[in-house]
Amino acid sequence: MTSNPLGPSAADAVNPLEQVLFEVKRTIVGQDVLLERMAVALIAGGHLLVEGVPGLAKTLAVKSLAAAIDGQFQRIQFTPDLVPADLVGTRIYHQHSGEFRTELGPVFANLLLADEINRAPAKVQSALLEVMQEHQVTIGRETFRVPQPFLVMATENPIESEGTYPLPEAQVDRFMMKVVVGYPRHAEEHAIVDRALRPPEATQPMLGAADLVRMQERAREVYVDPAIVDYAVRLVTTTRSPGQAGLGELERYITYGASPRASIALVVGARALAFLRGRDYVLPHDLSELALDVLRHRIVLSYEALADEIDADAIVARVLGAVRAPEVVLQSR
The missing domain is CATH 3.40.50.300 (P-loop containing nucleotide triphosphate hydrolases)
Structure with a gap:
């Protein structure tokens, strides 16, 4: 240790x-x-x-x-x-x-x-x-x-x-x-x-592997409201069926949407981001801030999207604008 x-x-x-x-x-x-x-x-x-x-x-x-x-x-x-x-x-x-x-x-x-x-x-x-x-x-x-x-x-x-x-x-x-x-x-x-132009300074070790394991365990205690989980699922399912969120014009650009692994990554990542920022609860903003990095590589674009120069980042931005974030009231926190 x-x-x-x-x-x-x-x-x-x-x-x-x-x-x-x-x-x-x-x-x-x-x-x-x-x-x-x-x-x-x-x-x-x-x-x-x-x-x-x-x-x-x-x-x-x-x-x-x-x-x-x-x-x-x-x-x-x-x-x-x-x-x-x-x-x-x-x-x-x-x-x-x-x-x-x-x-x-x-x-x-x-x-x-x-x-x-x-x-x-x-x-x-x-x-x-x-x-x-x-x-x-x-x-x-x-x-x-x-x-x-x-x-x-x-x-x-x-x-x-x-x-x-x-x-x-x-x-x-x-x-x-x-x-x-x-x-x-x-x-x-x-x-x-x-x-x-100057000699590089050596990076000093600040934490050990055992400390990191303890941080991971503490991050699992961060509270995730059920509305947050629902928000993550709605974001991910919209990449598969954009017409359900009023984005029917995007369907021709998406061959495959994000998998359920993306929903898990959104919630787990938002929980880690909240912990990193000193909070013991997750906010909808945590999910929306990570959505681009979590979803961009999980959306398979069609040839039509490539022809129209539509990338995954543009699709995720449209999804974020169409899916309403929940109003989470953390009275018990």
Whole structure:
């Protein structure tokens, strides 16, 4: 069990990841939305997919977060020649002893960075996504559990198609959220260049893996009103049948809507966001704030949508505008 450098009260603070995010921001300029979504994924125990063009510090952000959390960290650079055994491990024959021994792969870590996940073939992607879902790996006749907490943060580059293998829709659904990272503003880029002129400061560990597990347990105690759950379900079902919310013109643009896994991710993510902001109850605004990141990769667009240049973000924005948020009165809270 890892000791907590902040002392025994760090994990019991109202906003326990505030010091972690502050430490990461000593290295990362801007990207506030990405950092907050990473914290939500940590608390909710979900996996995160980050998309953006090269040079936007996606990998550096994940590495800095891993350094601020004193757990086991592994980075896998996905390449076309990667095989599943390079991820999960394999059985190796030792000639001197005449026995097979199991060598575990780099997925056995608390925080795993899958860098440029769309550069590996489908069988490698499937091996990673299986352990993301099951939290275990079977090698030969033995089953091995990955350490807890276990979180995967994957990055992908959207601007190159040559030598890439896009994630299938059914597999990308395993990611709790997909965050799209944009270019920094002028002032932020100026600060980035200034920091690049100085030697980088080492990120200090602020929390241990055991502290993170305790935070996850406390986040499960955050109150979720039944109206909040109903709001999440209505948002997700509208992506499948937009005509029910008066958005019949969108039906020709959607081949498949979001799955029930999206409803779960919305509620669990909103609960983690409320915990991160120091509340013991969830508000409808928490759901609407996460809706874009939770739903954008779960909506399968039709060819007509691509022809009319309609993307998933535009559809989610229309859904949010059409589905009425509940008025939750938390009298007992």
